[in-house]
Amino acid sequence: MALIARQVAALRRQVLETLRHHALCAPGDTLIVAVSGGADSVALLDLLATLPDLPLSLVVAHLNHCLRGGESDGDERFVAELAAARGFPFETCRVDVRALAAEQGRSLEEAGRDARYAFFDRLRQQYAAVAVATAHHADDQAETFLLRLLRGAGGSGLGCMPFRNDRAVIRPLLEVSRRDLLRYLHERGLAWREDSSNLDTTLLRNRVRHELLPLLETYNPSVMKRLASTAYLLRQDEELLARQVETVFAELVLSDGSGLVFDAASCGCQPEGLRFRLYRRALELLTRDLRCFDSTHIRQLDRLLLHGGTGARLPLPRGLVAIRTADGLVLSRADAALASPPRATEITGPARYDLGNGLSLLVELAAVAPTSSDADDSTALVDLDAAPFPWQVRPHARDDRLSLPGGEGSRSVGRLMIDRKVPRHLRPLLPLLLSADQPLWLAGVRRSGHARVTERTGTIARITVVGLCLRPAAGIRSHRRDGPAEAPSKLL
Known part of the structure; x- marks a missing residue:
């Protein structure tokens, strides 16, 4: 029993150190805790509720994606009972993600992510919460790293998940393994729900989790930790580079009120890697979302700036258009590019x-x-x-x-x-x-x-x-x- 108590205390100290080191929250803060009912989120809720020297006001949030019928409804009931047993406020929302994806012409993953963020943003404002805590852990980080590597990604993509993102989502468990979380749940005698879709190996993430990672562990038993550590180091490098790019961006790229203007002479002589980052930053500013842009779009923009003739146009996702002018490249919304002279x-x-x-x-x-x-x-x-x-x-x-x-x-x-x-x-x-x-x-x-x-x-x-x-x-x-x-x- 003494060993179990020490292991529980050690994990709590580890999470507490993560929260403090990355300045994710402070004593007395209100946090929205995203709880699916699975092992990871149940462990997260218990850890945040029992941290030494860090009292927090917790609100339990559960989004029912309506993807697994009665199983999804069972998850919702389980989380509601869990919140009630602990005396935490409970907020839930039902979204038919499959119908939403079909209506918007998007993938289930994209529609679900947008639905979750909309739900979390509303709750964060309603409760004046400083952040939304999710249960992403080190194994998730390693899986994400491999997924992006398989799909093709640069340093910014391989940096994977940060401890805090720009939507006020914090991830206190990014340095904790799934194995340690399961052991914590057993030691605490806590129950959780199993998501049957996690066993579906037709999904790429599940194949990486159940097939690729176990294979890689035969080469290096600590591969999960190594991959998560590599992602963290790349994230640090990316944050440093992003600050440098921001400085250059402010010097070389101008705003015309409706779009962004790249001067061909000053931008064209920059290293290719820097030009690519400038394009990505511009797309991010104009759309808030880089997921629909890939390396092909970036290379097309670069060819247009370096070799495009005056008046050449490049249509882009999210209603953007790039136009080569005599002295530069204009990136704006397609409707803004059609602006007419001022009226008398x-x-x-x-x-x-x-x-x-x-x-x-x-x-x-x-x-x-x-x-x-x-x-x-x-x-x-x-x-x-x-x-x-x-x-x-x-x-x-x-x-x-x-x-x-x-x-x-x-x-x-x-x-x-x-x-x-x-x-x-x-x-x-x-x-x-x-x-x-x-x-x-x-x-x-x-x-x-x-x-x-x-x-x-x-x-x-x-x-x-x-x-x-x-x-x-x-x-x-x-x-x-x-x-x-x-x-x-x-x-x-």
Whole structure:
């Protein structure tokens, strides 16, 4: 009995160390615990409920996938009784995953995963929980590593499951083997449910579990631990590389408000491995999900950037399209790539004016100190005494000319856009602001010398373009969970 008690205590200490080392939760936190009724999740619930020096508020969550009929319903009842016996809140949800997959044209695995995340996200908000704890363990990590190796994956894929992902899911058991969890359950006298589908060797994961891994153990009895350790080391390398890629991405890739722009000259001279990571990062930002993109898509993007002719297009999953411009590669949603020039609009006073395609012009009266400058291209300040309302906004013509300040003559808007290296696909979208046919501002690119604010200016108008921007892509909202950010235009 003393040996059993020591083994139980040792496993609890191991899990506690994982939680602390990876900062997965803190004393008093609320956790949603995903409990299927199987051995792994039952052990996880018991461990989290009995950790020394780490009191937690636990909510038991069970998603009934409705895939195994009465067996699935039995799992749900078992977990409900388990939660009630321990006095934990219990939340359940029934989703016909098979029907959902058929409706969406997706695999059972994908439909089930999305259903679980939707359920967990709702509960996490409902209970103000810091995370959702799942029972993935070291054997799962090793199996996932082999599955991805068999299917073909790079370092990011072989890094497998992190201790915490970006959906607030934590995995406290990733350093614990299935064998240790089963022994813990026996030592604690805990019951669990067996999922009959885990024995179906027509499923690749089950074949890896029941056939490949036992074979590999004849070569190395510790192969499970070695594979899980390799996945962890690759994950660490990937996190380091991801930080470096993020820095380069912010320097080389620009956002135009609806998509991302790769400059052919600066990106094309980078090492192939770095270019591939830049494409993957862009796809992740635009779709939140890389599962539908594979190495073929990445290589096609690279060929388009390096060798594609101007106007060449590459359709991609999730409604994306890549377009090769004269000076780069634009990656955006297909509908955004069809944007048309701004519509002609009369500006009669301070207000917000819709120019179409999600583009608008915000005109405000401004109080600016006499020493202020209006040189920032993201906005324009206008002396209303020199250029009174009404104004006009229209698409620019290539031979429109802006007077330069200081008596330096004038320059065509076409030349100004070339000098400022405005991507070709954006140039038709830039509105031109005029007063009595005198150009005031090529939005976001250059103010003319006409009606500029001086120390003698009395009434000042500030104009900002909303919905058109070209700035470092690090500034866009990652994952677009709340939709695109509405930000002032800043082309260069």
